[in-house]
Amino acid sequence: MKKRNYLIKVRRSRKSFLGYYLMILIVMGLLFHLYRIGDNPNKLALNSSIIFIFLILIYIEYTRLKDWWAITEGSIVQSQGLLNKNIREIDFSSISDLDLDQTFSKRILNYGNINVRLFLNETSIKIPNINKPEIFIEELQGLISGSRRKGNGIRKV
Amino acid sequence: MELGRYNNEHLHFAHRRKVKREIFFFVFFTFVIGIILLSSFYGESFLTGKVIGKISQEELIDFQALLSVPDLSLEGNYDEVMVTLGMGQDIYIDNKRISLTEFENKIIFFNFNGKINLNKSGVLNLEGKSSEIKINNIPINSRKNRSLKVSIPQNPPYKSFEIKEEVYIKEIDFESSGKLNLDKDTLNLNSERIKIKNYQGSLKLENSRMNLNGKVEMVEIHGNFSKISLSKL
Numbered sequence: 001m002k003k004r005n006y007l008i009k010v011r012r013s014r015k016s017f018l019g020y021y022l023m024i025l026i027v028m029g030l031l032f033h034l035y036r037i038g039d040n041p042n043k044l045a046l047n048s049s050i051i052f053i054f055l056i057l058i059y060i061e062y063t064r065l066k067d068w069w070a071i072t073e074g075s076i077v078q079s080q081g082l083l084n085k086n087i088r089e090i091d092f093s094s095i096s097d098l099d100l101d102q103t104f105s106k107r108i109l110n111y112g113n114i115n116v117r118l119f120l121n122e123t124s125i126k127i128p129n130i131n132k133p134e135i136f137i138e139e140l141q142g143l144i145s146g147s148r149r150k151g152n153g154i155r156k157v
Numbered sequence: 158m159e160l161g162r163y164n165n166e167h168l169h170f171a172h173r174r175k176v177k178r179e180i181f182f183f184v185f186f187t188f189v190i191g192i193i194l195l196s197s198f199y200g201e202s203f204l205t206g207k208v209i210g211k212i213s214q215e216e217l218i219d220f221q222a223l224l225s226v227p228d229l230s231l232e233g234n235y236d237e238v239m240v241t242l243g244m245g246q247d248i249y250i251d252n253k254r255i256s257l258t259e260f261e262n263k264i265i266f267f268n269f270n271g272k273i274n275l276n277k278s279g280v281l282n283l284e285g286k287s288s289e290i291k292i293n294n295i296p297i298n299s300r301k302n303r304s305l306k307v308s309i310p311q312n313p314p315y316k317s318f319e320i321k322e323e324v325y326i327k328e329i330d331f332e333s334s335g336k337l338n339l340d341k342d343t344l345n346l347n348s349e350r351i352k353i354k355n356y357q358g359s360l361k362l363e364n365s366r367m368n369l370n371g372k373v374e375m376v377e378i379h380g381n382f383s384k385i386s387l388s389k390l
Contacts, residue, residue, distance in 0.1 A: 023186045030190065034197050037303065042196040045189075052189045056182065 006070035006077065008139055013111040016129035017060045024053050069127045071140055074147055076116060078125055090125065092147045094118050098140060100133050116140075217372035218388065220356065221338040224346065226367045227331035229275040231360075235323055238266040238273070240281065240309070241316040249308045250290060250297060257292070261316060265291040266307060275318060275362060277331075283309040317363040324371075326356040335366070339376060339387050350379040 014021075027049050034041050041049075066082040076095070080086045096119045102112035112133040116125040130136060242248070242264065246257045271285010286304035290297045299305050330352040337344050337351075358371010375388040 020182065023182070027186070027189055027193070030193055034193070041193050045193040045196040048189045048192050052185055055185070059178075059182070 006072055007143070008136065009068060009070040010127065010130045010136060011068045012064045012129045013131040014060070014064070015109045015111045015131070017063075018109075020056050020060055024056055027052060069125070069130075071143060073143065076125065076140070078127075088125075090116070090118065092144045095144060098137055100137055102133065216388075217355070217357070217374055218340045219338075220353075220358070220369065220371060220373040220376070222335065222367070222369040224333040224335035224337065224351070224367050224369070226275065226277045226279070226362055226365055227329060227333065228277050229273075229326075229329065229367075231273040231275075231320075231324065231326075232271070233323075233325065234268070234270045235266075235320050236268060237321060238269045238283075239317070239319040240264045240266075240283070241318075242281075242309075242313055243316060246309075246313040247311060248292070249306075249310065251299075251306050255292070259293060262293055263291075264293075267291075268304075269307075270304070271307075275315075276312070279314050279365060280312040281309060281315040281318060282312050283307070315362070317361070319359070319361040319363075321359050324356070324358060324360040326353065329353050329356070337376070339373075342387070344378065344385075346378065352377040352379075 031041060031046070031049055062082065067078075067080050069079075070077045074092055076090045076092075078088045078090070080088075096117045098117070099115045100112055101115065106112045106129075111129055111131050113129060114127040114133050114137060116127065118124055127133075127136075240263075242257055242262045244257060244260050244262070246262070248255050248257065248264065266283075266285075266287040267290070268288040269285055270287070271283070273285075274282040276282075285307060287307050288298075288304055290305060290307060297305065330350070332348060332350050334346050334348050337346065353369075353373055353376055355374035356369065356371060357373075358369060361368040361370075375386065377387075378385045
């Protein structure tokens, strides 16, 4: 696959890991509070906390970095995996419809899931937890419409 | 159709993996919070304190000794730690310095949790937490009902030091002179090497002598030409 400039490139939003960041904040807050009042936690507690925070941060960054989605002038590109890569490119002509899935909390934080359905109907692309999904959908719809107007999406038999 | 079913099953398994990961992190989080809170209440010894229970009382022999003082490091939870310090020494409570003005100052730490280092030269270093302290019978408590941070950091000489009944010494090996009673046997030491293993009992240090009264798993004495090892088994 040729390397090219992507019009839009997105990854999972950090907002989707809010629960994990909250756990880190609770652990760090508890440690800070205990140090402040003089009840120093022991080595096991300290080491467990450090390992826990480190694991969570690694997990968040790995999950964010391993998958990305991009839009080119004529297709959507999906890349999965960090070491073993799986890249899939879907032409706009194969896309049947798009939908946006946002819960109430996701609407407040302005991130959500986008489902890209294909004419084949069996395989769809799920773009989970991206920032500003409405803008992404608008851009994508604009490009798909533009592409079809130019006749790229319609094969002449 | 089959491709669609495969896709749905794949998504189902991916969802289950995600749920398992979330459960794992939540359990780990609960474990970490639990460890932090337990260590705050019980200090360093909340794991090691259980060691005492694991030694069967049947494996221990009665032990009393009056020996010269070794270098001793203690760490744990003690109901009462009694220290007598001379005039002009300082003690720190919640980072505030208290100067001891009497000729002999008797200090009692109640529910002490921390580290104590005793030197054969007769100096003391103490650091930990205590629910209540009495200095010459004057009680000192925390207004907020929490533990007081205590320390005697300047290695002052002590006149006496005592912990009643709950001292656990895993192993101590030092050269000493004195007298010891093991079960019904009495032994006199004269600058001989003694090794005491798994001692439980009281500890009193006064006039450069260490008084032990409790139970022990094993005592080894290395003389000039011979070695004696005494235990129940």
